[in-house]
Every structure is written in C-alpha cells, then in structure tokens.
Amino acid sequence: MKILHTSDWHLGRQFHNVSLLDDQRHVLQQIIDYAVSSGVDVVIIAGDIYDRSVPPANAVSVMSEVISQLHQAGIIVIITSGNHDGAERLGFAAGVMASQGVHILSDLSKFCEPIVVNDEVAFYGIPFADPVSVRHAFGVEVNTHDEAMAYLTQRITDIADPSLATVVIAHCFIDGGEPSDSERPLSLGGADCVSYQHFIPFSYTALGHLHGRQYKGSEHIRYSGSPLKYSFSETKQIKSFTVVELTPSSFSFEQIPLIPKRDMRRLEGELQQVLESGVNDSARDDYLYVALTDTHAIMDVMSKLRDVYPNVLHVERPGLMKSNDTRALNKQRKQQSEERMFSDFFSQVMGQPMTKEQQTCLHKTLQSLLE
Missing domain, CATH: 3.60.21.10 (Metallo-dependent phosphatases)
Structure with missing residues (x-):
C-alpha cells in the first residue's frame, strides 16, 4: 500500500x-x-x-x-x-x-x-x-x-x-x-x-x-x-x-x-551590497530576513529594501550593536544625567565616543527640551 x-x-x-x-x-x-x-x-x-x-x-x-x-x-x-x-x-x-x-x-x-x-x-x-x-x-x-x-x-x-x-x-x-x-x-x-x-x-x-x-x-x-x-x-x-x-x-x-511559490531566506551585508545583489536576483519575491552590517544610521531602511525586494519582512541592524560587552545598563547609570546616559548610549552603539561638536549639539538640544 x-x-x-x-x-x-x-x-x-x-x-x-x-x-x-x-x-x-x-x-x-x-x-x-x-x-x-x-x-x-x-x-x-x-x-x-x-x-x-x-x-x-x-x-x-x-x-x-x-x-x-x-x-x-x-x-x-x-x-x-x-x-x-x-x-x-x-x-x-x-x-x-x-x-x-x-x-x-x-x-x-x-x-x-x-x-x-x-x-x-x-x-x-x-x-x-x-x-x-x-x-x-x-x-x-x-x-x-x-x-x-x-x-x-x-x-x-x-x-x-x-x-x-x-x-x-x-x-x-x-x-x-x-x-x-x-x-x-x-x-x-x-x-x-x-x-x-x-x-x-x-x-x-x-x-x-x-x-x-x-x-x-x-x-x-x-x-x-x-x-x-x-x-x-x-x-x-x-x-x-x-x-x-x-x-x-x-x-x-x-x-x-516541495517547491514553494516564494522561499524564505536570510540576507546579510551592507545595504548597498544587498540592493546591488537584488538587481539580478531571480527570486526577489522571496520572504526575507535582512541583517544589515552598516555601522551608520540609515533613513527609511525598509522602504529602500522593498524597492528591490518587495517581501522583506524583518530587518536587523547588528552593525549598530558592535560593542556587546558594554550594552547592559546598571543602576548607577540609570541615575546619571540625560547627557551622560546619551553619551554612553552613543558609545555603545557606534563603538566610539562622541566628538566635541556632537557633545555641543546634544547639550543644546537637551537645554532646549528642558526649557
């Protein structure tokens, strides 16, 4: 049988x-x-x-x-x-x-x-x-x-x-x-x-x-x-x-x-690399998880990706989280000033301290909010 x-x-x-x-x-x-x-x-x-x-x-x-x-x-x-x-x-x-x-x-x-x-x-x-x-x-x-x-x-x-x-x-x-x-x-x-x-x-x-x-x-x-x-x-x-x-x-x-109508895949790389690879990708309609390795801020990431890959469903930014050892915030940090907390956050995300120009900009922004 x-x-x-x-x-x-x-x-x-x-x-x-x-x-x-x-x-x-x-x-x-x-x-x-x-x-x-x-x-x-x-x-x-x-x-x-x-x-x-x-x-x-x-x-x-x-x-x-x-x-x-x-x-x-x-x-x-x-x-x-x-x-x-x-x-x-x-x-x-x-x-x-x-x-x-x-x-x-x-x-x-x-x-x-x-x-x-x-x-x-x-x-x-x-x-x-x-x-x-x-x-x-x-x-x-x-x-x-x-x-x-x-x-x-x-x-x-x-x-x-x-x-x-x-x-x-x-x-x-x-x-x-x-x-x-x-x-x-x-x-x-x-x-x-x-x-x-x-x-x-x-x-x-x-x-x-x-x-x-x-x-x-x-x-x-x-x-x-x-x-x-x-x-x-x-x-x-x-x-x-x-x-x-x-x-x-x-x-x-x-x-x-079984051959799916759309596969489910993971893509990893810098945004420009992912977009360029999509031009000749015959399976652009697949359901995608994209991990971007760029270490700088990018505006409207999902929109840019979906212009090439219409079924991008999830985007991660591991490139923005380089410094895994310094991500946890303890009780002392929670008691710090807003300026110090943001400065620490910036260092954790970007892997480098703020410049003097950035610190000045942050200070002015916080003062404006407080006023």
Missing part, C-alpha cells in the same frame, strides 16, 4: 501580517498532483490542519478544495486534529464524510476504532491529547504527556490485529526532536516530551507537530514536517512530504520535496 504522510498545514496562517494562503495553496496542489499521478492509496494529514481553532473562511475553502480533489481521485483521506485545531469543529459531519472515504479523527474517545483499508493496513488516529483530556476521557491517572501517550499506545497494541500492518497517527513532541520557532509549545518546561519507545511496535507512525522533517528512535517513526517554512529559523530546512510503501512485513519510504 502506498501512503502519503503530511502534516502541519496551518491553513490561514499569517507571517509578519502577510497571508500565506496563496503559498499554501501552491504547495498543496503539488501534494494533490503527486497523489493522483503516483497511485497513492491513502493520504494522512497528522494534525494542525488550520492555524487556529476558528479558522478563517478562505482557509476552510482551501481545505475543501483539497479534499474534493483527493476524493474525486478515489484516494482515502485520514485526518487527525492537532493542538492548533478546534477538534469539535474539525470533526463536523465526520460520520457522513467517513462514508465517502474522508476520515476525520478528532474524537479522542474513538481512537481505538481502526480504519482498515483493503484488509491490509489498520490506521489508528490519536487526536492531540494532553494529560487532562486523557484523564477526563478514560478515567485514568496520567500526569504527563508521556504517561498519556503510553496509555493510548498500549491500548492500541493490546487490540491490534497482528495479521495487518498497523499505522498510528499522532500529534506530539517526541523527546529529542528538533523544534522550530513557529511551533506552539504543548506545555511549559519540557513537560510535553514523549518517548519514541511507545511507537516501536507499530509498522509506521505518522507524526505531526514538529515542522522540520525528521525521525526519532527508528526510521518508521517520522515527522513529515510542514509543507512551508513558517519562521526564519526554518530557512535551511527542506520542505517535503513522505511517501511510504507498506506491507505487513516490509516498510520503505521516500521524501518528495
């Missing part, structure tokens, strides 16, 4: 107040085209379909388009809810849709009801579940994410048919996983970590939550990663989806790269 594993679409997400919906539609069409042309039997979406529990109407519309195309191609779709999704809203009309081959698994109480496809593979979907929801649903005493997942996976192990390949779909943070800045923490202080050992007995585990593709413990316990870069911490990640060939006794996989 050929299975396509993807996750963390975050439909409706905005990045620096820029809608990513067109970018999302672009890569999702690549997933659909591959699934249809390559004879994929089942598409798994392992949580975080939407970016928030009440998604905007245009995000729901994109999701509807995707499901319709996959359904028309006769491909079974299995969806679980993630921590960003509203489980009850996502599961609306799930019973009716299941009869059409679209299975939305967002009801934790039904996680032990497998979807068996072609009498070959049993799919178990675990909606995002924190310890509180597991205690409430099953009346068991679990206090951590790891204990909750241990309970859920053991339940599946106990009932799984050994004659079938078993696929578990989960949305969690495997201990030792490599996170990105764009992921919402599941809890504070690392208490959300789950051991990969719980998933060892299964034929394949399709994970969601971490946005970088990776595996933990064994190659059959995999995060597909998000289809797009959702933070500048992900600029070096390769975005893809995972295609799994599965039988009761064998497992193989392939990662198919």
Whole structure:
C-alpha cells in the first residue's frame, strides 16, 4: 500500500501580517498532483490542519478544495486534529464524510476504532491529547504527556490485529526532536516530551507537530514536517512530504520535496551590497530576513529594501550593536544625567565616543527640551 504522510498545514496562517494562503495553496496542489499521478492509496494529514481553532473562511475553502480533489481521485483521506485545531469543529459531519472515504479523527474517545483499508493496513488516529483530556476521557491517572501517550499506545497494541500492518497517527513532541520557532509549545518546561519507545511496535507512525522533517528512535517513526517554512529559523530546512510503501512485513519510504511559490531566506551585508545583489536576483519575491552590517544610521531602511525586494519582512541592524560587552545598563547609570546616559548610549552603539561638536549639539538640544 502506498501512503502519503503530511502534516502541519496551518491553513490561514499569517507571517509578519502577510497571508500565506496563496503559498499554501501552491504547495498543496503539488501534494494533490503527486497523489493522483503516483497511485497513492491513502493520504494522512497528522494534525494542525488550520492555524487556529476558528479558522478563517478562505482557509476552510482551501481545505475543501483539497479534499474534493483527493476524493474525486478515489484516494482515502485520514485526518487527525492537532493542538492548533478546534477538534469539535474539525470533526463536523465526520460520520457522513467517513462514508465517502474522508476520515476525520478528532474524537479522542474513538481512537481505538481502526480504519482498515483493503484488509491490509489498520490506521489508528490519536487526536492531540494532553494529560487532562486523557484523564477526563478514560478515567485514568496520567500526569504527563508521556504517561498519556503510553496509555493510548498500549491500548492500541493490546487490540491490534497482528495479521495487518498497523499505522498510528499522532500529534506530539517526541523527546529529542528538533523544534522550530513557529511551533506552539504543548506545555511549559519540557513537560510535553514523549518517548519514541511507545511507537516501536507499530509498522509506521505518522507524526505531526514538529515542522522540520525528521525521525526519532527508528526510521518508521517520522515527522513529515510542514509543507512551508513558517519562521526564519526554518530557512535551511527542506520542505517535503513522505511517501511510504507498506506491507505487513516490509516498510520503505521516500521524501518528495516541495517547491514553494516564494522561499524564505536570510540576507546579510551592507545595504548597498544587498540592493546591488537584488538587481539580478531571480527570486526577489522571496520572504526575507535582512541583517544589515552598516555601522551608520540609515533613513527609511525598509522602504529602500522593498524597492528591490518587495517581501522583506524583518530587518536587523547588528552593525549598530558592535560593542556587546558594554550594552547592559546598571543602576548607577540609570541615575546619571540625560547627557551622560546619551553619551554612553552613543558609545555603545557606534563603538566610539562622541566628538566635541556632537557633545555641543546634544547639550543644546537637551537645554532646549528642558526649557
């Protein structure tokens, strides 16, 4: 059986107040085209379909388009809810849709009801579940994410048919996983970590939550990663989806790269260098983080950059902060005069003291303000 594993679409997400919906539609069409042309039997979406529990109407519309195309191609779709999704809203009309081959698994109480496809593979979907929801649903005493997942996976192990390949779909943070800045923490202080050992007995585990593709413990316990870069911490990640060939006794996989409509990159250098390089840059529309190394003040930096790179989203000025050792202000400095504080600030930023002419100008300005 050929299975396509993807996750963390975050439909409706905005990045620096820029809608990513067109970018999302672009890569999702690549997933659909591959699934249809390559004879994929089942598409798994392992949580975080939407970016928030009440998604905007245009995000729901994109999701509807995707499901319709996959359904028309006769491909079974299995969806679980993630921590960003509203489980009850996502599961609306799930019973009716299941009869059409679209299975939305967002009801934790039904996680032990497998979807068996072609009498070959049993799919178990675990909606995002924190310890509180597991205690409430099953009346068991679990206090951590790891204990909750241990309970859920053991339940599946106990009932799984050994004659079938078993696929578990989960949305969690495997201990030792490599996170990105764009992921919402599941809890504070690392208490959300789950051991990969719980998933060892299964034929394949399709994970969601971490946005970088990776595996933990064994190659059959995999995060597909998000289809797009959702933070500048992900600029070096390769975005893809995972295609799994599965039988009761064998497992193989392939990662198919996705080509974004606009990439997400970092540029560094002096302003003039960045502007000159943009003249012949064929990817000027990419989403950019720009770190300028100029050590002097520049007026209207963002406007100058966007004349060449229209999608500059963030600008840093590390060149203005040369003297890292002298940046902290202590209590004594806070009690100093305005003139002395500004003089110290100038030295920290510029890496050199004020000239006599600058000191005179500052003194006159402060006197005028005080008067």
